[in-house]
Amino acid sequence: MRIDVFTIFPTMVDRFCSEALLGRARANGLVDLRCHDPREYTTDVHRTVDDAPFGGGAGMLMRPEPIASSIDAADAPRPLYLLGPGGRRFDQAMATELAGLGGFSLLCGRYEGIDHRIREHLVDGELSVGDVVLAGGEVAACLVIEAVTRLLPGVMGNAESPITESFGADGLLEEPNYTRPAEFRGWEVPAVLRSGDHARIARWRLAQRLHRTIAHRPDLIAARGGVSPDEQRLLEEFPAVPYP
Ligand SMILES: C[S@@+](CC[C@H](N)C(=O)[O-])C[C@H]1O[C@@H](n2cnc3c(N)ncnc32)[C@H](O)[C@@H]1O
Numbered sequence: 001m002r003i004d005v006f007t008i009f010p011t012m013v014d015r016f017c018s019e020a021l022l023g024r025a026r027a028n029g030l031v032d033l034r035c036h037d038p039r040e041y042t043t044d045v046h047r048t049v050d051d052a053p054f055g056g057g058a059g060m061l062m063r064p065e066p067i068a069s070s071i072d073a074a075d076a077p078r079p080l081y082l083l084g085p086g087g088r089r090f091d092q093a094m095a096t097e098l099a100g101l102g103g104f105s106l107l108c109g110r111y112e113g114i115d116h117r118i119r120e121h122l123v124d125g126e127l128s129v130g131d132v133v134l135a136g137g138e139v140a141a142c143l144v145i146e147a148v149t150r151l152l153p154g155v156m157g158n159a160e161s162p163i164t165e166s167f168g169a170d171g172l173l174e175e176p177n178y179t180r181p182a183e184f185r186g187w188e189v190p191a192v193l194r195s196g197d198h199a200r201i202a203r204w205r206l207a208q209r210l211h212r213t214i215a216h217r218p219d220l221i222a223a224r225g226g227v228s229p230d231e232q233r234l235l236e237e238f239p240a241v242p243y244p
Pocket of ligand 1: 082083084085086107108109110111112113114127128129130131132133134135136137138140
């Protein structure tokens, strides 16, 4: 997969994407990440990428010419998404969608954002990583890149993970999980997980996913059409593990 990122802080993105799973995926040739710096396309002696907004107002905006020139020169894969708080909310469904493409590109804003003509004419859409305002698009770009690339075949050790974890096939949050020791500071691992009864463990796990999602993300329960009569019985059979 090829991913191109347009940013005036290419090192921030490159460094983050050089570690752990993603770093290995790049080293193995599974991910071809290319950063392009609009500042390289400025023509003035100060290499200026920002200017004051027409009509006045707080802060500075990114000028259109260096961004447009860097996009023209890169031959980057489409879609090209601007990162911005006003965009479509990036979620696991969209990560899965992007993971199915051969590549995509991201444009990071800074200051108070970018000249709107870039948004209107040169990008294919806008992506938000949440209802929060960051100082720049680089952290958002890293979030998108990590969420997408871990879904690519060969990147994660366990191909089952995206199916069984939160927002997976059943649309629920993940159940609580435990590792050794079986008792830690007097806190015990639920007996069912040590029973060896795999059918019962699977039922307990589904019950815990349901309990947790009902308590913490009722919107996800509504989105999957509620709880079936069989699932209701599971909820009664297995009480919820405390989940503060
Ligand atoms: C300070 S923000 C600009 C915010 C803009 N003035 C507004 O009110 O919507 C600077 C840059 O950070 C990035 N950014 C900030 N919050 C973001 C979010 N929630 N999701 C994605 N990118 C974000 C965008 O690239 C944006 O152009």
